[in-house]
Amino acid sequence: MSPRSPLRNAALVCNVAIWLLILICREGRLVKAQSTVSYKGWNCRKHSAFVTEYGAKGDGKTLNTKAFESAIQNLSKFAADGGAQLIVPPGKWLTGSISLISHFTLYLHKDAVLLASQDQKDFPMLTPLPSYGKGSDAPAGRYQSLIFGTNLTDVVVTGANGTLDGQGEPWWTKYRAKQINESRPNLIEFVYSNQVQISDITLLNSPNWNVHPTYCKDVIISGLTILAPTHSANTDGIDPDSCTNVKIENNYIVSGDDCIAIKSGLDEYGITFNMPTTNVIIRNLTCFSPTSATIALGSEMSGGISNVRAEDITAINTESAVRIKSSAGRGAFVKDIYVRRVTMKTMKYVFWMTGYYSSHADTGFDPKALPAIDNINYRDMTAENVTMPGYLEGIAGDTYKGICMSNVTIGLASVPNKMLWNCTNVEGVTSRVTPQPCALLKEDAKVTDCKFPEDKLPIDQVVLKVCAAPVLA
Template sequence: MKRSAVFQFLLVFVIIVQSQWSSVSGIYCKDMTATVYRPHSVTLTEFGAVGDGKTLNTKAFQNAIFYLNSFADKGGAQLFVPAGRWLTGSFSLISHLTLSLDKDAVIIGSSDSSDWPVMDPLPSYGRGRELPGERHQSLIFGWNLTDVIITGANGTIDGQGDIWWDWFQHGNLNYTRPHLIELMYSTNIVISNLTFKNSPFWNIHPVYCSQVLVEYVTILAPLDSPNTDGINPDSSTNVCIYHCYVRNGDDIIAIKSGWDEYGISFARPSSNISISNITGETRGGAGIAIGSEMSGGVSNVRAEGLRIVNSLHGIRIKTAPGRGGYVMNVYISDVSMHNVSRAIRITGNYGEHPDNNYDKNALPVISNITIENVVGVNVGIAGILEGIRGDNFSRICISNVSLSVQSMHPWSCSLIQGYSNSVTPESCEELNSDSGDTPVCYSGASSLPLRIQAYTHRISASGLLDTLLKLASM
């Protein structure tokens, strides 16, 4: 009854604040939709596909898409995947294409690694993320595309990742594991109304892309599955992620932009990222993470309406000496947490390096980070905020935060500077609102910081927490 009451209240909380989120929706992805009319359409079975879950249909997917390519300049085309279980290896998309799944359609990734081709590493990583050298191509792949829609009536894409997780954990892989979807150097991408299951590695990975909309997506993997990140925009701009549910083994959403000297050299940032109405659970990751591969820079991130339950971290920024780059102008608001070990964590010494050629003096800039309007119940630690010696993280602003914390030492802070206001339990001295002049905090409204003001017009986080605690004690 306790848990049920808490979650009923959280549902009410979501409804109350949704009106605040709606003003953000569409800010970067205006007019993008999954309902684009395609004058030419074929069904996968027209190319010999068999949906019995046993017959390999890679050639059928490839042949259907090759045929539809002739209509790319004639209004585009649609490949419809009907009800059935469609086993396949990796296949590539084309521009002006809709890949549409029936509600009872399941695209299943082959358990034979030879059906997932090996390809070059990303230039901003310099090697495979897990192993030196090349990497496996994603199940659904695209390169230099425009106007691509991957959608369905909640059809499913299943990567059969358990065999890959076993290979990874036993050191039996020669190349980095594949994603379920990776699109590179592409623009005007919509991914919507689908369920992704059991990805071998990250689920949805737009990299070097612009104008990307991911919405109404469900992502599922066991909580102990390794590195099954949900949605990872990487060196991409104008990305919108809305109305998604993720339950997996690593970060629910992770924003990235390249790894150490390779990311610095490639110099392609992630910027203009809009996130709202996300619910998730992750045993090993965070609800929303930035980094740790952020060497090309990350800026102008706005995330609102996050519900994070039964997770290791709520909000996390990860970086390290050698990363270079920056994380700036990040605004996170209207967050509820339940049973989260660490609510807010900023880490200045996280992760390994691609090789020994990175510049140890390449220090990241972390500044203009605002986190406000957060409530949490059954939280282990409120915050661990750790900068880098000689590289203090600055303008870290935390406001209107109320957490029911178990630890006797709720905050641990070092090598940071910033501001706090209306934070329970009281935040660390480094964020002492009584020290120095009136702070400048990022408002999320633009790329410019704003002098912080009282939050009398916002929902009272402390009032919400009181109600949560009353419900939880029933």
């Protein structure tokens, strides 16, 4: 038979048609995908599976934890062969905590909703993080997050704006009533991991913090919509904790606590663990948080925080812009902080620093372990309807130094605070700041603009690959 015979050509056409359907077979179940959608990831995956192939049901009632576990366990064999992606199609998928693996993508299609179980038994118990010595809520252990992983490399949680719904209301109620003795689960937490990506999904009603990368390196968090009632308990948006090389960009957050909180351990535990959060980019953030900060540095900062660059920030009806929180006993440092192009509307404070944030892990902290706060730069900021421009409070005998403010215009509320600036134990310079700052922040005509580094950090030079995820027929 000739290689170009009509019969052979017909066979080739037939084979191509079959492959265009992307037939995926697992354990005797055939799933047809007639098209694909694209997404960006650290790496693309050679192997794909739908969670439905493992018995999952998207009816909002069936508990699918075992189906997810079975799927991930089966896909783990492909880690060394191009990795794998688990596809969650449209539907409501009730589940308890899920542990992910390396070289893996969890992809949530549009209209896919992972519903967190409201049964505490569906969340395993973990020991406290070593840099904290306790849970964030209680001295005992902590519940494992809805999406969790430890000691991973190249892990991606992404989608076409699919949703994780933490159904956190019962957790908030129990926490406030002191009916649980362990710390509530977060929505997403990765520990001791590198090449972590969380992108293009919606996070709703987290029981506790939303996104908590801890002891991680090379982290990209982008395109998230994070929503929680502003009265909800401790629903921080994004909390990089003792992490290096982090990029947080293009996120929209409505929160019952800080929209972004940069952390590095607590008191003597964080000092001993000694792992700072450094080289952080925050860009294109919109924040609503009437009771907390747009960006908080601390209060858990006992491993140190340095080289944070925040730009193009919008804060609306939020308590403060960038807040530095520390206290005696924290030790370590917050230094080399650079903030520019911030737009604010309806704020209690613009600038807020305090060295008297008094919560502690236990009584074992060293009150002589004083934090070093230095080289804090703010420039090109505008605000409307502000109650108090600045409350800056260092520690007696431990002055907060190197504060710089330039080109800042603050419009006051109709009934502002009688004292516009309250400054103690701080020192720095200002240029073109209105209303006139306190005397400890001296006007310096030689200051044109406060510093903002123009070099690119390594995480900002990472180019994600364009990948494809199959769509169910």
